[in-house]
Amino acid sequence: MLLAIVAAGTWYYVSHRAPSAAETIPIYYTKLDGKTLAEMRVSMRPRQADESATERLHNVVLYAAVQAIAGPPNDVQAIRFPPGTRVLDASVKGSTATLDLSKDLERQAGGTFGENGEFKALVYTITGIEGIAAVQVLVEGNRLETLPGGNVELDQPLHRSDW
């Protein structure tokens, strides 16, 4: 498909520079077939001089999680987290990232289809970060076995291989 952007908002194009591939990270979302993941790349600032490796990993996980929960722009067809879902906290222990999400997550309206697509995309995004192999999801600080009325088991860290 020939798709060419031939003009765009000058605000964004006056002073920006295109980040190199090394300065972007992939964010995955699940397409509306419920299975296929698509990737969007977002800009990621280089590590700062006073940013330790531990803090860096935390920052990347937090950034990626917020991006994954936000999803792609609204004009992109995608399975999305319930509106208002926020990342309250992100932490890393070993190779497991723990994401504390707001209770909005429980307002699932998309059945198994939506729930499966949401968590698949989130886990693929976070485990795409070097050093992270699993994601533990909390809701308002609590480890749940499943979401209310939900089907995905959440009481253990999730891996890519769960999908």
Next chain:
Amino acid sequence: MLAALAIAVPAFADSSLTATYQGHAIGFTQLSSRAGASAIGVNDPGFTALLRDTGAFLTWKPGERFVLITTSVPTVVSFAIGDRRYDLGPIALQASFAPYLVGNEAYLPLREVLRALDLALHEENGVAVLQPQLAALDVRQEASRVTVFAHGGATLHARIVQESPASITYAFDGVGTSLGGTRQVGTGGIGSITIANAGTVREPITLVTVQLQPGTIAEAPQNTDGRDVLLAFDGPGATNPEQTAAQEASPTPEPPPDTTSASAAASATGSGPATVTGVTVEPAADGVSVAIAITGSTTYEWHRLREPDNRFWVDIANAQLQGAPIDQTAPGPLLSVRVRQVDPTTVRVAFSLSGPKPIAFTSSADGLNLAIGTEDVAGEARSGSGGVGGANIAAVGAPLEQSEAGTGSDGDTTWKFGPRSGYVATNPRLIVIDPGHGGSDPGTAHGGASEAQLTLDMAKRLREILIARGWEVQLTRETDVDVYEPNDSAHDELQARDDIANKAGARLFVSIHANAFINSGPYGTTCYISKPDDVAFARAVESHLAADGTKDDGIVKSHLYVTLHARMPAVLIETAFLTNPGDYALLTSSAWRQKVAQEIADGIGQYAQEYPVPNQPAQ
């Protein structure tokens, strides 16, 4: 010129400001300045109100370096304490100053924050106004059709104020812009686009004039989202827009990031599936030789995990595994070998090595041979691909770097509960059917139809068929009730359903559901599985459900509680979408529900024949 009215931001240093936004006043009290520009504290009540009013929110707490704003687009704007760079979606920009801390308060550059929210600060008669902006205009061409996406900081409506064969002008009421000027397009039937400000600071209007080349047709503006408007133009020689829309409505699916099997499968050649007939491991002079016997023609991909995880696997595309899965220990540099059907078209041969050993691949008409050396090596490739049996060797790209670590669906990584469980049904004649939801949890309700009632109906129909075929059947619920107790947790409810099957030693577990989504688009039947034991069972059921009259969405592996904790082969069938009109008509048809019950029963029968229990006649 509105730009000339922009407020000189240093005036707000260490002060407060009241600005009008969409007809109401917002008071900012935590303004400061840095490098001659205004800064806003993230806990400023006015800032909090502005974020709320624009549908944005902020992620930050003291101690965090990153300050993230999620806009209504949504776009995530990433600021960081001490770094002038900020990131806005896919692009990086430089702010007028780096965000900084004062005590437990983070201060952000005000102008850049407002830009990210698609707002601009102007002044009119001494009153500050937060003016929504026409923030972006993207012109895209596909063949002879040009689309112009307009995005604004407020709800956009494109009002046509002038139209002729040579040009068309749209007015966007309520938004200003700093995108003024003319841009040459010169393609797709569009000559140029001119953007101009009109109106006042308080009641802005942005005019967009599109110069049309002869024969170009402007379609009616479409609101694709509250803040987005799509303008489309069909240039001379354009195809019928309806045809284009129809083509776009069914795009070719993109391969998933874990393309280990998908891309190989797509490139496999040959008229029918290949068959993996066996795997032989033999000691060799300098290590171990592994022969994977394959009949037919297909392609393969292999992947190696990073040290210290010394595992690798070979995915054989478009292939079926003959016989039972294999789990065995191995000599020399190999620790173990596992062979299994990981999805309906892929056979995976997974190896655990004692270290980072070299691996050489050779293919022949009989299959694939691997020579695994004994010496540890460094810097070995982590993926590759090829063909066997005369298949074209596809140029399969290396997998995404980030896909490797967790993608392997081999033994321990995929199946947390281990490979095939060796489950033995104490009552091999018993099938447990679980009608999803019930009682205090009606599941999805749509158009007067309740998921809990529909699933119970299908379960009873299935029971009747199975009993007639000689099976014993137990339903997890007989009426519209909770299985555990009313208003219980989802965990207790699902575990109670698994407990029924587990305690009874059932042969198979079938959970019946109806799917839903937030819009009417998705439709189809999906079989969800979670364990290795589920694969063959789901394959048998899905092969019959594929003809149920809606789209066959195949088998989807997921981390679902009810299938994970059923000890026996289990499948959760989302029969159709209550939220899709076509599927709804099917679900509410008793004839269709009977047909689905029949197909599930046929799948159970097929599985029982393919995997007979010793001394147990197949039904």
